[in-house]
Amino acid sequence: MQEQKLTLEAREIRVEFGGIRALNGVDLTLPNGAILGLIGPNGAGKTTMVNVMSGFQKPSTGEVRVDGVVVSGFTPQQTARSGIARSFQSARVFRDLTVEQNLTVAGLGIGLSKKAATEQARDILDWIGYRQGNDRRCNSLPYSDERRVSIARALATRPSFALLDEPASGMNERECEQLMEVIVNIPRRFRCGVMLIEHNMQVIMGVCERIHVLDGGRTLAEGLPEEIKKNPDVLRAYLGDKGTRHHAAG
Amino acid sequence: MMNFVQVMIDALALGSLYALVALAIGLVFGVMRLVNFAQADYITLGAYSLVVPTASITPPLLFGALSPALMILAVIGMVTMLALMTERIAFRPLRRSDPATLLISSFAVSYFLQSLLTLVHGGRPKAVNIGGALTQPVEFAGIRIPGVQLLTLTVAMTLLVALVLFLKKTPIGIQLRAAAEDFQMARLLGVPANRVIAIAFAISGILAGTISLLFVIQTGLLSIGMGITPVVYAFFATVIGGMGSLGGAVLGGMVVGVASALLQTYLPADLRAFRDAGVFGLVILILLVRPQGLIVTGAAKERV
Numbered sequence: 001m002q003e004q005k006l007t008l009e010a011r012e013i014r015v016e017f018g019g020i021r022a023l024n025g026v027d028l029t030l031p032n033g034a035i036l037g038l039i040g041p042n043g044a045g046k047t048t049m050v051n052v053m054s055g056f057q058k059p060s061t062g063e064v065r066v067d068g069v070v071v072s073g074f075t076p077q078q079t080a081r082s083g084i085a086r087s088f089q090s091a092r093v094f095r096d097l098t099v100e101q102n103l104t105v106a107g108l109g110i111g112l113s114k115k116a117a118t119e120q121a122r123d124i125l126d127w128i129g130y131r132q133g134n135d136r137r138c139n140s141l142p143y144s145d146e147r148r149v150s151i152a153r154a155l156a157t158r159p160s161f162a163l164l165d166e167p168a169s170g171m172n173e174r175e176c177e178q179l180m181e182v183i184v185n186i187p188r189r190f191r192c193g194v195m196l197i198e199h200n201m202q203v204i205m206g207v208c209e210r211i212h213v214l215d216g217g218r219t220l221a222e223g224l225p226e227e228i229k230k231n232p233d234v235l236r237a238y239l240g241d242k243g244t245r246h247h248a249a250g
Numbered sequence: 251m252m253n254f255v256q257v258m259i260d261a262l263a264l265g266s267l268y269a270l271v272a273l274a275i276g277l278v279f280g281v282m283r284l285v286n287f288a289q290a291d292y293i294t295l296g297a298y299s300l301v302v303p304t305a306s307i308t309p310p311l312l313f314g315a316l317s318p319a320l321m322i323l324a325v326i327g328m329v330t331m332l333a334l335m336t337e338r339i340a341f342r343p344l345r346r347s348d349p350a351t352l353l354i355s356s357f358a359v360s361y362f363l364q365s366l367l368t369l370v371h372g373g374r375p376k377a378v379n380i381g382g383a384l385t386q387p388v389e390f391a392g393i394r395i396p397g398v399q400l401l402t403l404t405v406a407m408t409l410l411v412a413l414v415l416f417l418k419k420t421p422i423g424i425q426l427r428a429a430a431e432d433f434q435m436a437r438l439l440g441v442p443a444n445r446v447i448a449i450a451f452a453i454s455g456i457l458a459g460t461i462s463l464l465f466v467i468q469t470g471l472l473s474i475g476m477g478i479t480p481v482v483y484a485f486f487a488t489v490i491g492g493m494g495s496l497g498g499a500v501l502g503g504m505v506v507g508v509a510s511a512l513l514q515t516y517l518p519a520d521l522r523a524f525r526d527a528g529v530f531g532l533v534i535l536i537l538l539v540r541p542q543g544l545i546v547t548g549a550a551k552e553r554v
Contacts, residue, residue, distance in 0.1 A: 076434070076437075076438055077437045077438060080438045080439075080440070081440070086438075092432055092435050094427070094428045094431050094432060094435070094436075095431065096427055096428075096430075096431050096495065096496070096497075097424065097427060097428060097431075101424050101427075101428075102428075104421075104424060105424060105425055105428045105436065105439050105441060106439045106440070108421050108424070108425060108440070108441075109425075109439045109440020109441055110440055111440075113421075114420075114421040117421075153439070157439060157440065
């Protein structure tokens, strides 16, 4: 199978939507094996950043590189083929297919035989803790299972880097804890790096080795979770806006 | 009671026929966002391939003169090639354009094929007799069933089952269903776009070829517009079934087919002319109650 890549870098990323700067010179590095958190208040540019890194948005200037190879001109399909998988906020599981088939499609896509793709699908579903029946169709899955399947499916493409867009949204506390355990184990199990975009600070602080904070399209801070928690700029960015995000400092 | 069984077999035969056409339209719509109106002309062309191109209204047979097995192969093969060719020439270059452009392109293909047929076969309807023995009624447990209805039902059901197995069990079938539901997501996961689209068109060609044969055996008539009615019905079927849902297309086809056959039988003779109005009324009613169709999938929703 394809060999795992070592680093995913974004350099000087700027994105403008008709005069409005969504991102303004962001640098970010995701080494294979690491778990990086990407946080920031609403409108900070997190999703734009994920879109740039997964080929859904071409940067106005700046480059995305995988092991030094520029991928920022690639289509989303080409980007995926160069080892970057992403999950979506809206999960986007194939509702017409069974849980297992959702992952089988991903396995077939990297050239596995149907048998191998099915076996891989079962392994990953078992590993991720999905126990509700692999032959269940995805049109009736509970929300948290839908998210779990979409993460499992992204991993079934055997990516070098997995970008997870708000995987915990809508999950209750117990489900969040299960999810954290899953995410912590992704780098070792799949030999890949994880970038986690998340509003839930408990999840971010619990699993990330480093955290990158965006605010207004710029990098506000990057560092270890302990440093970010105490960073006065970060606290101001979160608590300053309407005071609706008290949990953010926790 | 006996009469009712006969009517139900009629209804199911028509329903399964529409289900096949609807499935062809639904598959192509799923992978390309294209409502392919040229589907009607695939059927028509398949039927006309049975006879030698002349201006005569009782033309000599061409594919129709072959042995049954060869005739079936030749007609279905020809229509499948035609479907693949139109995909290659008229639709693939436009794959990235918006659905309206694709729709216009399908009208262009449709008119082109109709004009071509008029040019080489003349515009007048023709009579053709194949499978004459099949029109004999079959007696079964005291019920007389027209052989054609039995044949239609058998062929349609066999094809439906074969297609379902293909879509559920084979790797390309699973990929095709994924692509039909969320094409972009499927591509991200490595589903080969050109291959699944070509397969969808090939299937729509196989279905169109089969339907053209069943039609000609049933009616013995060829006309330039013969494919339009079933395709319009099938289009309604995919809409009420839920655009993008293959199960919905089959269900929708059954609903309009059965409704049409039942209205044909049970409406008072004076009102029978309004059969289609009744079916379309039912379509409107279903859409009022369930605007997304009977079966909702991700394809009908907004895409990220």
